[in-house]
Amino acid sequence: MALRRVVVTGLGALTPIGNNIEEYWNGLINGVSGAAPITYFDASKFKTQFACEVKNFKAEDFIDRKEARKMDRYTQYAMVTATEAMQDANFDLEKINLDRAGVIWGSGIGGLQTFQDEVTSFNNGDGTPKFNPFFIPKMIADIAGGLISMKYGLRGPNFTTVSACASSTNAIIDAFNYIRLGMADVMVTGGSEAAVTMAGIGGFNALHALSTRNDDPKTASRPMDKDREGFVLGEGAGALVLEEYEHAKARGAKIYCEIGGGGMSADAHHITAPHPEGLGAKNVMINCLKDAGLQPTDVDVLNLHGTSTPLGDIAETKAIKEVFGEHAYTMNLNSTKSMTGHLLGATGAIEAISCILAIQRGIWPPTINHFTDDENIDSKLNFTFNQAQKRDIKVAMSNTFGFGGHNACILMKKVEK
Structure with a gap:
């Protein structure tokens, strides 16, 4: 069978150097560092006391407050970027086959903050099992993709790829394959992570994986430099809308580029x-x-x-x-x-x-x-x-x-x- 062409028609980003696509791009080309002292918790006793956090983000600016409380931060990030990407793609959802539109998302860890909070709360109690009824749905790594599909009624393929730091690239490759093999016309894909937590920093410190350049966070991430000594933990999300080429052309979509292949x-x-x-x-x-x-x-x-x-x-x-x-x-x-x-x-x-x-x-x-x-x-x-x-x-x-x-x-x- 002839493989179908796959193009990108929508983008969304929420990063430590910009909270949407244009801010992210401007941060990139201007060489902005997103590293700074950790604000989410008191990191003074940790070997690493800085990270690349998302700045000035309030979930309630994008998501109903009641619904946001049911989501871990990694899911909130996913919903915000998927919304930006879908708006960018400019679909009329009544004119596409929603049975052939799906979501493949990536996350290496999922709801780490939720897991940490619930276990800490239980450990500090009297041993009586008192867990938030949303503990499991908030924590699991597949829930972000599920909620994106619910928001837009996308009934096609839906799952999450988990391959550590390769997770969202694997998600994009899978979404690309579903379209080019004829099993879908539109896929929302990408990934999100929110591991800047006590458990995240502490765990990576225990592996000796993180930079400990606490006196100069902004220059701590030094790829290819002689004095590099570990990575800087970041958080955020990126979303892409992939679409079959003829499908995109037929609706007059803006096309960013073509996905050529994956390995x-x-x-x-x-x-x-x-x-x-x-x-x-x-x-x-x-x-x-x-x-x-x-x-x-x-x-x-x-x-x-x-x-x-x-x-x-x-x-x-x-x-x-x-x-x-x-x-x-x-x-x-x-x-x-x-x-x-x-x-x-x-x-x-x-x-x-x-x-x-x-x-x-x-x-x-x-x-x-x-x-x-x-x-x-x-x-x-x-x-x-x-x-x-x-x-x-x-x-x-x-x-x-x-x-x-x-x-x-x-x-x-x-x-x-």
Whole structure:
């Protein structure tokens, strides 16, 4: 069977550097850091006392107060970004087949704050089981996708992908596949995460995964820099509306770009560390290019997973050089995590959105906070350090790698008429 073409017709973002698409984009191209001291709880006794929180967000500005109380913060973020994306896509819901419109969402953890609050409350009580009746619905990682479908009456495929930091890239790939295989016409996809909690910070501190640069949070996320020492935890959400190309054209939709392909792989190596030679990263990029029917030389830019960890950045760079060869030196690379921090299960969505906007607007966001070259990372590669660069972008790729060795890569391209 002939595969159908899939395009992006709606976008929504809620990030540590901007609470909608335009604010997010402006933060990216201006090199804004979203890192600051934690405000959600007293972090003074934690090894890491800062994070990339969403700023100036009040759920009741977007969601009925009574309904918002039934949602964990990760679900609130999902609802806000899905609403922005659906409004951007500008559907007349009475004119599309809602049985062929669905939701595939990604979240690595789900309702961590809810779980923490309920267990803490029980532990501080007299042992009598007194739990909020919404404890389970607020906590489970699939509820965001369910609530999005309820809001819009989308009765097509509906599930959540959980693959740690690759979760929302996997969600986008699955949504892409459902449409191109003819099983849906429209899919709302993306991901959300809200793990800036005592449990989240404490847990990642115990893994020695987070930066502890408490004296200078804004420069703590330093991908590819010699002095990087861990990632900065972020939160937020990104939403995309994917649509079959002819379906979008027939209704006169605005089209951002085309999804060209997706790749997946496993490191099969370690629960948290990457394969030292970047084998899983290499395979996922090769798989993505093969799925898109493109050559390495067709790719203009690549959004790195680039978390600012000592091992991860080196392994990913090795993989890029193996996949792209000499062409690697002509590409623009970047890590937007230098600005947003690491949004875990939501990271793939907001980074795919950054690529889509870059294709549209001809500007590639920077990797900020670069001060010192690392002798273990090829300094001849163009990591777009510290300042955005103008570039005509026809093809962009984005990497996401998760604990457990889960790798996902998505390719986006300009629409050919």
